[in-house]
Amino acid sequence: QVQLAESGGGLVQPGGSLRLSCTASGFTFSNYIMSWYRQAPGKERELVAVITRTGTNTNYADSVKGRFTISRDDAKHTVYLQMNSLKPEDTAAYYCKATAPWGREYWGQGTQVTVSS
Numbered sequence: 001q002v003q004l005a006e007s008g009g010g011l012v013q014p015g016g017s018l019r020l021s022c023t024a025s026g027f028t029f030s031n032y033i034m035s036w037y038r039q040a041p042g043k044e045r046e047l048v049a050v051i052t053r054t055g056t057n058t059n060y061a062d063s064v065k066g067r068f069t070i071s072r073d074d075a076k077h078t079v080y081l082q083m084n085s086l087k088p089e090d091t092a093a094y095y096c097k098a099t100a101p102w103g104r105e106y107w108g109q110g111t112q113v114t115v116s117s
Helices: none
Strands: 003-007 010-012 018-025 033-039 046-051 058-060 068-073 078-083 092-099 105-107 111-115
Touching: 003 092, 018 033, 018 092, 018 111, 033 068, 033 078, 046 068, 046 078, 058 068
Parallel strands: 010 111
Antiparallel strands: 003 018, 018 078, 033 046, 033 092, 046 058, 068 078, 092 105, 092 111
16 A cells, blocks of 8 residues: 655744654655645645655755755655745645656655744
């Protein structure tokens, strides 16, 4: 059974940090490109960060460059999103996605991040 389980969300003050984790099971994690998306209320889901299968290449939305870092640990079947200098506009539900080179996709259920004083 394929599963992507996100964790690490919560309430944090502006300027604070959180680290999200997404642990995969039921498929060969190392074969998949991993990414993080987010969706704020009333807005479309947007790509936040992506990391290649080897982990050597990453890409970020302009709005998070220099503040967020995506990484992966294939031995733990886990992808991370380190979020620093958080802003209220980062408030959203964060989702991880696994994408195979042949196009198959899996999504997690999401974890809520709220940035507020």
